[in-house]
Amino acid sequence: MAISIDSAIKFDLQQNYRRYLNFLDQYGAENDALKNARSSKVWIVALVLLIFALASDFFLGASAALFGIFFYRVVMAWLEVRKAEEGREQAERWFSTKGFKFEGRILFFKEDEMLEEPVDPFDERIYK
DSSP: OOOOBOGGGHHHHHHHHHHHHHHHHHHHHHHHHHHHHHTOSHHHHHHHHHHHTTTOHHHHHHHHHHHHHHHHHHHHHHHHHHHHHHHHHHHHHHHHHTTEEEETTEEEETTOTTOOSOBOTTOGGGBO
């Protein structure tokens, strides 16, 4: 399969490739932050304080604050993951309209079913 790409889309192809890689890295980092927020043990402390809340309003307030912190961190991390995922999907759709697809971080033509010839958007020889 001879690789040739119209030189009119060279700039857009390179810029969107960089954007895709940026969104992919951002998605990985934000997904790790979400896992970290979910694995936080703050909710356990809040639950223990809730037990003591039967005797004091202070412990009830402290428990509510800790639950609030826990859920705030989870929700904010989830929103960042969705934002990065949406950007990545938008870049994938752009490449799909131009006849490309991604396998991980590697760009291929859609017609390349065996994934034998990766496309390097920064190689000047592929543009006609």
